[in-house]
Amino acid sequence: MPPNATPVNATVFACGNPPMAAEEHAVMARAFAEERMMKNTQVNAEIPTVNVYFQVLASSEKPEDGWVADDLLQKQMDVLNDNFNKHGIKFQLAKTIRTINETWARGQDINFMASQLRMGSYSDLNIYLHLNLTGGAAGVCTIPVPVNGAGTYNFDGCQILTSSLPDDAPYTGLNDGKAGVHEVGHWFGLFHTFENGCNSPGDYVDDTPSEALPPGRGCEIRNSCPGQPGNDPIHNHMSYTGSDCHTEFTLGQQIRMHNQWAVYRAGR
Template sequence: MKKILISAVTALLLFSCQNDQSESTDSEATAVSTRRACASQQVLDDQLRADPTLAIRMNEIEAFTNKSILTNRLVNGKIEIPVVVNVLYRTAAQNISDAQIQSQIDVLNKDFNALNSDYNSVPALFSGVKANVGITFVLDQIIRKSTTKTSWGTNDAMKKVAQGGLAPTSPATKLNLWACAIGGGILGYAQFPGGAAATDGVVIDSKYFGLSGAANAPFNLGRTGTHEVGHWMNLRHIWGDANCGSDLVSDTPTHNEENYGVPAYPHYSTCTGTPVEMTMNYMDYVDDNAMYMFSQGQKNRMAAIFVTGGPRAAFGI
């Protein structure tokens, strides 16, 4: 297991630039993905270029998070998060049902409370660090809007009324989800803590929202939502978006890169020490049926954003 030292320099090293995501064609928007693609880090890079002060705010959040964990300021209080779901649809299939929306809430509640049926599949090697995060989600409101837009891309257009989208509802105290056609092979993306309130929340392609049916396999079990909400709660990809990078969590093994599909266990990293990778972690890129755990370190990192002084303290612990 790796140990990390969080500093402003370390945080800044995370923000490496990536290529911009262009808006997809109609055929790309309707195709079903076979490999997971999350645009959260790419969107963060774009936001950092547009707003240099964001890096300062995020460095402050990193320092606060590290201090909260080291000084045991975290408590086991109850966090219940109201969820607003914004549905933007052009086709009947994109206008997902209330039942499908509720299925995503149900998946979040299972995955964040260790109630998922595959939680006991965690290998013995990681059984000592697997975690019940203890955060619950309640569906607060569903807002629907018809659109002629084929795909929305990753520039937050779906969150802006002037661009045909729906603005977030009370983002300081409610988690906003957008269900829409993202395009470009992107399953979803989230805004990390510290970003602008006007764009805060999680975007999930409507094909992968909740229990979306066998036609959308292998991403039809709602784990795109779990992965992206993890980002919204300040978790990074488990490989740190760099070869043998850091996810800023001490009890996850160093991954050389993302994993896809359903990796055979044990899967060894090529990084120093060749540790067994935690491929079943929600913050990897594996298929929905191959991810089923958060670690205790990830739990502590998520909890830190909700304590007094944290970036999502309005939700409260």
């Protein structure tokens, strides 16, 4: 998880996941080469229904202080299932844990928070709900890595703003639940579509066209990498266009998520 910083309210979609480090590039390059070799068989490992633990962090039992009602959490579950079910991934609510702690609600001291609160195994998804997050992000999430002791488990999970949950208010640029879809995509091993910008190998998925960093917010068709095939994947959940633009994962991303599950999370 990223280091603590002064939290800022996010009013549009933004993700706190940084570009890949050199060692992550090395791991993904190997995985990418292996997946290229398996294209003819289209390996698509089965993923059992994923248990979700909602961790609500609030400063009081008032909605304005981060206390989230069960019906709003169910709406977020519905958004996750609506967008992942078509790719062979299903979620079920395992438990909701509510903790009153203003420091954690404000997105601070999150490493200690996760070490105290995380539940389940490495194949279980913990979603932490905060009033604020580092640097104005709407969310941030870990990617699958080889399990190496308790720390791998403790710091695994996704953090999203309570203001990104899907509610019945007019669309604010964030409150449609899509920030959660984007972050859970990371949890399954996907990177931003603009990873590496216009340079190969991009996000290590063949069927997501290259996209320069950073993309614009609107949903208009564009090609920020002239001379390379395809327009920017503005409708992809792993892009940075507004969340109202996000409607899809590609087949390549689906295969990546299933393979990453089989290698890193299944049975752990």
